[in-house]
Amino acid sequence: MDLKIGVIGTGGIGRDHIRRLTDVVTGAKVVAVSDINVDTAKKVAQKYGAKFYESGEDVIHSNEVDAVVITSWDPTHAGYVLECIKTGKYVFCEKPLATTAKECEDIIKAETKFGKRLVQVGFMRRFDRGYRALKNIIESGKIGNPLMIHACHRNLTHIPSHTTDMTITNSGIHEIDISHWLLGEDYESGQVLTVKQNRDSSDKLLDPQIMLLKTKSGVRIDVEVNMSSGYGYDIQCEVVGEKGTIRLPDPNTVLVRYNCQRSYEIYEDWSQRFIEAYDTEFQEWVNSVKNDKLAGPSSWDGYIACVTADALIKSRNQGKAETINVGEQPKFYK
Amino acid sequence: MDLKIGVIGTGGIGRDHIRRLTDVVTGAKVVAVSDINVDTAKKVAQKYGAKFYESGEDVIHSNEVDAVVITSWDPTHAGYVLECIKTGKYVFCEKPLATTAKECEDIIKAETKFGKRLVQVGFMRRFDRGYRALKNIIESGKIGNPLMIHACHRNLTHIPSHTTDMTITNSGIHEIDISHWLLGEDYESGQVLTVKQNRDSSDKLLDPQIMLLKTKSGVRIDVEVNMSSGYGYDIQCEVVGEKGTIRLPDPNTVLVRYNCQRSYEIYEDWSQRFIEAYDTEFQEWVNSVKNDKLAGPSSWDGYIACVTADALIKSRNQGKAETINVGEQPKFYK
Amino acid sequence: MDLKIGVIGTGGIGRDHIRRLTDVVTGAKVVAVSDINVDTAKKVAQKYGAKFYESGEDVIHSNEVDAVVITSWDPTHAGYVLECIKTGKYVFCEKPLATTAKECEDIIKAETKFGKRLVQVGFMRRFDRGYRALKNIIESGKIGNPLMIHACHRNLTHIPSHTTDMTITNSGIHEIDISHWLLGEDYESGQVLTVKQNRDSSDKLLDPQIMLLKTKSGVRIDVEVNMSSGYGYDIQCEVVGEKGTIRLPDPNTVLVRYNCQRSYEIYEDWSQRFIEAYDTEFQEWVNSVKNDKLAGPSSWDGYIACVTADALIKSRNQGKAETINVGEQPKFYK
Amino acid sequence: MDLKIGVIGTGGIGRDHIRRLTDVVTGAKVVAVSDINVDTAKKVAQKYGAKFYESGEDVIHSNEVDAVVITSWDPTHAGYVLECIKTGKYVFCEKPLATTAKECEDIIKAETKFGKRLVQVGFMRRFDRGYRALKNIIESGKIGNPLMIHACHRNLTHIPSHTTDMTITNSGIHEIDISHWLLGEDYESGQVLTVKQNRDSSDKLLDPQIMLLKTKSGVRIDVEVNMSSGYGYDIQCEVVGEKGTIRLPDPNTVLVRYNCQRSYEIYEDWSQRFIEAYDTEFQEWVNSVKNDKLAGPSSWDGYIACVTADALIKSRNQGKAETINVGEQPKFYK
Structure with missing residues (x-):
């Protein structure tokens, strides 16, 4: 049925x-x-x-x-x-x-x-084959405790109506959720660093931005959130553990040898990158x-993402790290 | 419905x-x-x-x-x-x-x-994302006329009942079809070369073997067909054109930095490698x-594969190249 | 003579x-x-x-x-x-x-x-073929203005006498100099973030640490400085520009297909990694x-590295970003 | 002195x-x-x-x-x-x-x-870091006996006076020597296959060509010798052993993310590729x-290369495999 x-x-x-x-x-x-x-x-x-x-x-x-x-x-x-x-x-x-x-x-x-x-x-993203493989390796214990995540979210370009806050609430929010999910623990604090402005980006927009997050156990996450990469839609994630590191696979495109280059295609947008997910x-x-x-x-995951994004935006506006307080995860959601 | x-x-x-x-x-x-x-x-x-x-x-x-x-x-x-x-x-x-x-x-x-x-x-394989991408690039004309295909088909190991002929009729047959399909033309001749025996393979088996094919326009295809790679299930294909070459993507597994190695997982068998296909x-x-x-x-494709495999087996047994004669492709199948 | x-x-x-x-x-x-x-x-x-x-x-x-x-x-x-x-x-x-x-x-x-x-x-490092190639590409203007550098310095393990400060003054100092050299501009401020402790590292040591640097024009540099990577000596550097990114090459070691893995050797220490440099x-x-x-x-470069390392150590001890003030670069050193 | x-x-x-x-x-x-x-x-x-x-x-x-x-x-x-x-x-x-x-x-x-x-x-080439690494791994026994070598020698383009024989005697001769050296054994027979003509190559030239070699113990070597790759100077070599395969490293050039591509530079000629060697x-x-x-x-190595090249040219002209007979290697040269 x-x-x-x-x-x-x-x-x-x-x-x-x-x-x-x-x-x-x-x-x-x-x-x-x-x-x-x-x-x-x-x-x-x-x-x-x-x-x-x-x-x-x-x-x-x-x-x-x-x-x-x-x-x-x-x-x-x-x-x-x-x-x-x-x-x-x-x-x-x-x-x-x-x-x-x-x-x-x-x-x-x-x-x-x-x-x-x-x-x-x-x-x-939790349904993407690559992120799932990362989570499996983390949970296997092979790389020991995760200590850091280095990530970046890069769009080829942004729509005219894109705002500085949307970088966090629309794009960065995926990173907030996926690191939380990969690590299986909550955030303690967060900060947004402003970066030298990309001249190809809108004047009204702070772009790119760097999100810094810290979990309760001390894991540090840094995420470049870049709405004007200029070259493609590119999602990178490296988890650094005590004994090794693991990196999200790039899409498996054809290796082309041409014009004095070995090259692989990078997709232009999220619809190609995450269609399987x-x-x-x-x-x-x-x-x-x-x-x-x-x-x-x-809903709990949605709540965490929302609270975290709010703290990050506040941090950017105030120029310092903000505490993220979501309380204990209810048993109902475990 | x-x-x-x-x-x-x-x-x-x-x-x-x-x-x-x-x-x-x-x-x-x-x-x-x-x-x-x-x-x-x-x-x-x-x-x-x-x-x-x-x-x-x-x-x-x-x-x-x-x-x-x-x-x-x-x-x-x-x-x-x-x-x-x-x-x-x-x-x-x-x-x-x-x-x-x-x-x-x-x-x-x-x-x-x-x-x-x-x-x-x-x-x-014709439904594999990677082979399709190869075909698209060939048909785009970007690399000019294809001139050669270098390929290999490697199994981790073989079942005890595997025979020398089965290397061609069960494994090599995929390569026969896919090169025919990628190039869009028929074969003219074929040859199998025997290779130094892998000591980990069965004594009764010629393993590995190399299949050589030549199309009517002169494109050369060489395929290592290896039933005892010893390390995994691995399918490789490089198409060499007049202006560049293109290579079949490996499955996009996680990049692991561990134990003084940067490494990617290779699958053990075809079921993982071609599940999407x-x-x-x-x-x-x-x-x-x-x-x-x-x-x-x-059916015409099935026929070509069958005739080609027969010629290759005969070539191996007789120690020289064999003509492959399938006649003109009927309009019905074009 | x-x-x-x-x-x-x-x-x-x-x-x-x-x-x-x-x-x-x-x-x-x-x-x-x-x-x-x-x-x-x-x-x-x-x-x-x-x-x-x-x-x-x-x-x-x-x-x-x-x-x-x-x-x-x-x-x-x-x-x-x-x-x-x-x-x-x-x-x-x-x-x-x-x-x-x-x-x-x-x-x-x-x-x-x-x-x-x-x-x-x-x-x-300024004499390493890879860093020089990065600098050439930056100076060619191909990727536009650099906006960010993501880097990491990972040792396999550290000597027993290694101290928390030495992570900055002995290892991090290379990163301080190379980013300064790649970008061709001075730093404005810096900060060190402490990270969850690696259990394989010494109890007396804060390890790993993350160095954050900001240049006068607003370029952001983040560097993982990790004395206990657990897997090898690994130096990574990605420069993110307005139109593209460039990444330091890994040493070109043999691609080995073995035991269900495609892998490349990672060196154990700096002497192999930088011997040519x-x-x-x-x-x-x-x-x-x-x-x-x-x-x-x-000498000016040595001075900048020294002042920057001092500021980073102070930042770590005080838990906030520190201003880096080196004055104008004398003409003599331009 | x-x-x-x-x-x-x-x-x-x-x-x-x-x-x-x-x-x-x-x-x-x-x-x-x-x-x-x-x-x-x-x-x-x-x-x-x-x-x-x-x-x-x-x-x-x-x-x-x-x-x-x-x-x-x-x-x-x-x-x-x-x-x-x-x-x-x-x-x-x-x-x-x-x-x-x-x-x-x-x-x-x-x-x-x-x-x-x-x-x-x-x-x-025997002094190239990559080939030496291949030889070390072969001699370590890690991949068992070598069974096959798949190689290619590709020039960006050729000089006007280049001849069909020079493809073997000038370019192919490096491949003849290096496989002989990697394997540490002599050749038994060789053959050259002609390939569909590259339209960008000279009409008077057979280009590309495929060299097939067989050693006394049965190892098979196939080498694409391509004077008009159209895209760069590219040397590839994969040694297939009983338990794994090893591949010659490409030069370690910068990874550039640009214009919807991840790419690495390929050199234009041998002088860049083999300067260190x-x-x-x-x-x-x-x-x-x-x-x-x-x-x-x-001198013995020079002699083997000369005799092998002669046999390959004869094979191409006669359309069948030729025996290569160099006799026993004198003790003097061992």
């Missing part, structure tokens, strides 16, 4: 997820869509044989919908997630889970009260919903 | 394909199975909610079956394929298409007479059957 | 340089040696056909000596260098130039007063002395 | 060796030169403070000359080498030792009669002459 899914938000990422759920993922069917842009939503509904609904709430409450995917405008995420919890439906929410820590806390309270994990947040993310989510046991990134 | 598939042969590779069609591929459902090992087939039928049939012919003729997958014992392939053509059903046949050139010719005749391509042969192969086959238009490796 | 060289200090590094000047470098001859360990110095003198002198001062003042190499105990460096300047002889001084900023300033004053550069400091350093020094025009690292 | 060297032939390679012997190699001095181009030779003599001689024989017989370097026109090599043996002087002869097997045999007879090795042939070759030759004990490639 296919899992019947309602999708709220039929913009670019929403349509890509609908295509994925239809053509790539097995065992799922998109049956309901809505969007504030009614025309787009209706066209998508028609194309995929789904039903159009006037509002996200209608999608959530529809008897035809088993589980919900939220890909709408960021500020609407928290409200839809809370509604899903109220109706006891599984919900996959693209990051961010919410735009304020307070909203995240509300979600955590509601979900805890409901008594079963219903929410998964779209941190797709997205596919795996949704397949595993569908499987886990059918098995009634969520395993992916939780 | 899911494509209803009957699988003939529920050995290791058959069961893996059933799992794949069920859990990974979208739009397909395995509804019928049979095997000479009745117990196994019944268990598989039960596990996947399929129906057990007494014979392969029963599977083929079942009204519930839209398309057939053949993963039975090699010598039975040709017979089942011919039966599928007779009933006008699409059939996916694991390599080899047949064990003799004569059988391949019979299949080609029958399929041509039927008037529509029904047969796809299991040369999964198998997944893609079946998804595209299911899609093309549903669209009533086959695009994968054809 | 060979340049006649006197060497003060015949410990390990001194003897290695004497061998280098004798067997590798052309146009030089070691004619004089001294050491507080008289026996060793006499043996070395005999082996290389040089004359033993009772004191470093005697070496410096000898009429037979054209130029001096100082490889004695760190605290004696400044005194010998000043004596060389007084006698107007060229002097190659192993790093550090001096152990205090004050001594460096005295040397700069004396040399400036003398009116010609006489002093070269042993920052051998040392050879080039001394050949170029000898050539420049003969041409009466020094080009290598100057 | 510097070794006093006479150089016969002051063309491009001769002048480069004179520069090397003067500026790079320690313990040597070029004191005598001659060339059929008298003007050039006189200029070189003046530049390096050497004496000009009217003839190569005069250089050889000069009392001021301890050892001779031959970099004259190929057909004159054998005569000068024989003259050196007659006078009992060490001689370094650029490859080829001679242009006929008969001349090589004469040299071997004369040298054997003289009773001490005097001749070294300029196979500089040439330096090491001459330093070791000078050292061994001073120690009165030659260790580099011998």
Whole structure:
């Protein structure tokens, strides 16, 4: 029996997820869509044989919908997630889970009260083959305790409306989540360092930035977050342990010998780099919903990312390290 | 509507394909199975909610079956394929298409007479991301005309029953097909060179062997076929063009710095190396059957591989190059 | 005519340089040696056909000596260098130039007063083929302005007497000099971050440490300085520019496919890693002395390294970033 | 005491060796030169403070000359080498030792009669760090017996006067020597395969060619010899053993991330690729002459290369494999 899914938000990422759920993922069917842009939503509904609904709430409450995917405008995420919890439906929410820590806390309270994990947040890197291999090696103990992570997140270029804060909340947030996940521990403090401005970047933007994070056990993470690498979309991560280091694989592109160079292609954007991770993310989510046991990134993970991003932004504005205080992870989320 | 598939042969590779069609591929459902090992087939039928049939012919003729997958014992392939053509059903046949050139010719005749391509042969490498990238670059013209291919096929080790001929017919056959496909042209002659014996290999086996092929336009292909590499499953391919060369990517495993080495894992066998290629192969086959238009490796490709392997074995036994004569490719298969 | 060289200090590094000047470098001859360990110095003198002198001062003042190499105990460096300047002889001084900023300033004053550069400091990385290639690419403008340097200095393990400060003054000092040289600009501030302790390192040692540096134009440099990498001697450096990044090459060791791994050897210590750089350093020094025009690292570079290391140590002890103030670079040293 | 060297032939390679012997190699001095181009030779003599001689024989017989370097026109090599043996002087002869097997045999007879090795042939690859590392690993036994070598020799492009035979005698000859040296055994047979013509190569030239060699124990060597790679000067070599494979390192150039590519520079010609090997070759030759004990490639190695090249050319012209018969290696050369 296919899992019947309602999708709220039929913009670019929403349509890509609908295509994925239809053509790539097995065992799922998109049956309901809505969007504030009614025309787009209706066209998508028609194309995929789904039903159009006037509002996200209608999608959530529809008897035809088993589980919900939220890909709408960021500020609407928290409200839809809370509604899903109220109706006891599984919900996959693209990051961010919410735009304020307070909203995240509300979600955590509601979900805890409901008594079963219903929410998964779209941190797709956890489903990337490379990051999973890193985590497996860390957990094997082969390199001893991790001591440092050196990472970088580089976009080829940024959209005109990109802001200094979005570097942290949209791009850096993936790094916040993945280091937390790789290390299996919480952050104690964080800092953002400003860097000499790239002349090819917007004048209004601080770009690049360096995020520094420190975990409770003292692991240091440094992340270059660079919206104007000028050369491609490039994600790097090296975990330094007591006995060795491990590095995230680059995509395995063809080795070309040409024009006095040995070279490998670098992708231009995230959609090529992480397409497999997205596919795996949704397949595993569908499987886990059918098995009634969520395993992916939780509301708690969404909360940590939100609080950490807030601290980093404050640090940048104030020019010093900030304490990150998320309290103890509730048993419910362990 | 899911494509209803009957699988003939529920050995290791058959069961893996059933799992794949069920859990990974979208739009397909395995509804019928049979095997000479009745117990196994019944268990598989039960596990996947399929129906057990007494014979392969029963599977083929079942009204519930839209398309057939053949993963039975090699010598039975040709017979089942011919039966599928007779009933006008699409059939996916694991390599080899047949064990003799004569059988391949019979299949080609029958399929041509039927008037529509029904047969796809299991040369999964054509669905590997790396080989596809090589083909794209060749076809882009970037490296000019291909002039040579240097390749190697290395197994970690071989099963005790492996024979000198099987090196060509089971392993080398993938190389025969993929070079033919990459270059888009037919072979003119071939030769097998014997090599100093690996002491870790069986005494009864000539291992490794080197296959030399020459296409009609003069492209030279050399392939090390090595059943006892001693270190892993490793597939290498470099295409040398007039202006540059391109090399098949290695799987993108983690870079580990440890114990005075920078190292990357090499897989132990083909199932890890080509798992994605198998997944893609079946998804595209299911899609093309549903669209009533086959695009994968054809009976003609199966025939070429068979004739080429025969010539190579004869060359090895006679100690000189052999002509490979497959005639002109029929329009039907272009 | 060979340049006649006197060497003060015949410990390990001194003897290695004497061998280098004798067997590798052309146009030089070691004619004089001294050491507080008289026996060793006499043996070395005999082996290389040089004359033993009772004191470093005697070496410096000898009429037979054209130029001096100082490889004695760190605290004696400044005194010998000043004596060389007084006698107007060229002097190659192993790093550090001096152990205090004050001594460096005295040397700069004396040399400036003398009116010609006489002093070269042993920052051998500037002669490494890889770093030189990085500098060439930076200066070509290909990657635009450099914005960040990510570097690491990893030793396999450390000697028992290694101290927390030595991590900065002995190992980190190379990184301080090389980033300064690559970027061609001075530092504005620096900070040391402490990191979770490596359990394989000494309890008395803070290890690893992270050095953060910021240049006057805002370039950020982060350097992992790790005395207990556990796996080898490994020097990494990536320069991030506005349009691309460049990375220091690893030594070009053999690619070994073995035991399910593709691997490259990593050296165990600096002597293998930088042997060519040392050879080039001394050949170029000898050539420049003969041409009466020094080009290598100057007293000013030694001073900057000293002041920067002091600031980093202070920063670590005080837990915050420290200003680095070296004033304007005198014309004399440009 | 510097070794006093006479150089016969002051063309491009001769002048480069004179520069090397003067500026790079320690313990040597070029004191005598001659060339059929008298003007050039006189200029070189003046530049390096050497004496000009009217003839190569005069250089050889000069009392001021301890050892001779031959970099004259190929057909004159054998005569000068024989003259050196007659006078009992060490001689370094650029490859080829001679242009006929008969001349090589004469040299071997004369040298054997003289009773001490005097001749070294300029196979500089044996002094390349990478090939030496390959040989060390082979001799360590780590990869078991070598079974195959896959190699390629690629030039960016060729000079207009380049001929089909020169591909073997000028470029392929390095591959003939290095495989022989790596494996430590003689060849039994060889064959040249012609390949589809590169349209960017000369019409009069067969280019590329593939050399196939088989040693007495059955090791197979295949070498692409490609005068028009179109992209750079590229030397590749993989040795396949029973338990693993080893591959010659590429030059360690900077990793550049730029324009959607990760790339490494490939050199344009041999002078960059093998500059270190040439330096090491001459330093070791000078050292061994001073120690009165030659260790580099011998007349016997020159003879094997000559006989093998002849057999390969004959094979290409006749279209089949040719036996290579060099007899037993004399004890004198072991």
